[in-house]
Amino acid sequence: MEILWVLMALLMMSFVLWPILLRRRAGGIQQVAPGDPDAADPANYGFLRQEELDIRMPGPDQDLLEVLDLVQRTQDYRAASQLLAGTEIEGERRWQRVQAFAGAASLELQQRPGGVSDSPGGQWLRVWRAENLKDAGGAAVHAEFLVQQAWRTSSPGTDEFRIIMEEARAACGEAALLSPGDPIPYIIELSVGRGLAYPQAEFEKVWLKILDRAPAHMGAHLAALHYWCEKWHGSRETAYSFAEAAAARAPQGSLLAAMPLFAVFEHLPEVNLVSGFYQSEVVTKAVHGALYAVHSARADDPMLAHVRHLLVFFLVRGERWSEAMIQLVHVDGHVGALPWTLTSDPAADYAVYRALAVGGYEANGGSPATLPH
16 A cells, blocks of 8 residues: 555656646746746756656666666676676675666566567577576576566466466575575565565565675665565564664664665555655655765765665655755666656656756745756
């Protein structure tokens, strides 16, 4: 239901507040027609047009983009294999790249399932596994591909879903054997465990294997958080406790301090269209933790964009316009992150929030000249 609320809220905002917002002397915001001379224009801040936004990833990774384009154009997997082989196994970036390659293959297959006269999409991944069975990167991508296929093509609890997830579970085991120190096969299995409803003791065994290999892995913590949420196999209290414990033990400069904000997002009340909820103590505390994490993190941390995107959502809903604008300056251009990816048109939904931020910022006296970069 939480996801349904987000979709409904964004749809309502799209109709009521789109296409553009303006500033008023009274400090409020009102709707005006496109092209009005008083309209707040995101382009004045150097923001990209909606159709130019990249929905494939949360932030820039030029090496990945170039390899993805090459692989999909030539249907030759070798560039992907080389890129993963040269990416640190414990880091966040390799996990994001595995997800990206798996997602590309899954989308290709969806768009081109194959038939009598043409080969199915994602054929390069099948060839990768057939020609190089001992390639740990290919094994991980294959396992993640199966997980994404299960969630994309079937519903939890159905025989089809269970069969694909069981295959993914076996693929995780194969990938783990090929790269013993690699946390990624176990991170992928967290999603398998959520889908197959692992008992908590079994799920925790997988989690401990990740902690042994990469205890501060943000992507792993986010994957585990889903399992502990109320809508899956835990509760609001369990999820909050998990997130707060991760934040408490986060090393200096780690984005794990932002985990409580993700827990709040996963448990949004069904009716919270007013700003009061977003200015409540629990939200304010989580937002401040995420802002602290962002300010102390390395500029090249691959998870930084994920946190900034979620901050945009909460800061706009809390009418903290200036802070939202600062986050937008850093992330604009790439929108492949929560909460936008929960909807059918991530770029459009991101653009609505961006327009709200710009309108609110200018309604309170802000301008391109006063925005810090």
